[in-house]
Amino acid sequence: MDTIIPAEWNTAGPLQKFTARLLTGCVLLLLQIVEPLPSLASLNRLSSSGDCIGFLRGERFALANMGNDGSPDAERSLSLPANDVDSAASRKEAIRILSTITHLDSSNWWPHIRPALFLENLRNNIYHPLSIYQGSNTNFCGYAALTYLPLHDDPAGWLRFMLAIYRDGQASFNGIAFTPSARIHVAAGTLVFKGVLDIRPADQLWFLMLADHFRGYLNIFTPRFRDGSEDTFWAAVNLGKFCRMVRRLGGYKTHTRGSDLIRPSIHELYDYISSSMKTGITFLYVDNTYLYKKNHGTLKLHIPTHYLVLTDIRHDDGPDGLLTITYWDYGGKSLRKISEEFLKKITYGVVHCTKTD
């Protein structure tokens, strides 16, 4: 269990607990800021060595190569590009597993999950992995962005894990034992008014379970899930926690620039990100109040609150020198033109992930 509150603290008084949590938070924040940062040169070295091939820039799509097993043409673009033989084989295996399941019994572990919806949700995630949606007004975007990795790399492993945890109430994924608390067992399947997440109980289970298992300093004051916690700091994901989840869940190496409060001092951000994308998967940790303006107020607290997967970035030929970025978030890919200043303004963290051998 990756908790940051040791068990012996449970016997301490409220003041001691508060002090301890405050201190832990400060230490984690400091650790976050002083995390070793890679240079542009090191990224270029990775690029030239050819060890890792970025799959997000690929043009081919995994399901498109699978003959009749693929999804309808219109939704094919919601599938991930194929990067290697292993992930394509894993996807085929996942589709084979799904084809053998025609019916799921209800699970005593998850009293509010409707089996038919659960199965439909799993099917949707395997066929259209980019359509995974964190729900409106929740703090699940970090977990949703992270899910990009297992749904690409090992969809069959992810599917087996989801079926196992549904059946047994606990299961292991990539060597991590997940034993969700009783509150999570009860809550999965009950989240409503979150858009399409309302009818996706498997995603609810997955997000709640990740938030319950991985804890960071932002979650210190909300240790347990309560009704509505998905919208609060209970579900928040700081940059350090995000990287930890990527490393542990996806088996990736991460190189991170940036922090939770201060923008990274990368002089040529465009060049850095372009290089990063050539050698692996790139997540951006961004200030959502700039990216998706929600009010016209002039005084705003600018902090990063949103994760997105950058799938393409390029300079336009025009005289205005704009960038065209393509990224995944909120259940789909978006393309927009932005200036370099805007990119610098929104970017608080660049997470570069490369697969470990």
Added chain:
Amino acid sequence: MRGGYNFTINKNFVIKNTISYLAVTMLSALLTGSCTSVNITRYYHRHQSALDSIQHTYKTAYRIRPFSLEFTDHSFRRVSVEILTDSLKYIYEFGPGEEAALQDSLRKYQLDVPAIDRLITQMRSMHCAWVNKLDYYSLSGEKHLLTYISLWPRVINRPFRNKQYYIIAYFSEPQFFDTRGELMTGRRVRRIRKINAEIYNRISDTVCYTLSDRFR
């Protein structure tokens, strides 16, 4: 003896004063609260034809290709359009003097250009910051869409306070409300429905409103 008499007078005076202050405070709070709710309903009825026209124009143009429109600045001059295709959501922003570029982009994605031009003019005149379709789900899992219109009437903004937006939601079918006029999930399951994390109140069977500090 005299001192005691004076003390009694003062005590009564203080009690009476406290009661009147409390009454005034409670009355003002009550009035402020009720004014807010009355005003949006009144605002809607006063501008009903313009608002319904925005909704109708948007709904008609949306059928050709899904999109949303947003004004990103205070002066309602910069317009942002999000165009949904099967594979991507294209997000473009156009400033003053870029009308031709906007029209080119709309044409490129086969949107109804005259309708959207009309919609932009209507939105600007009504200080409508955003128009979009939102999906919501019934408890049985059925998908529905509503038209979401955010208005920014400047009169309700005060300095050093969050901006306040009137949100008008148009449903395609009659909704259920409780006795206070709050939007419910259905007839059988009496539960307050939230849309975009806000509770909505009744204007008519198919139109609801809320007051929010964000337009989207």
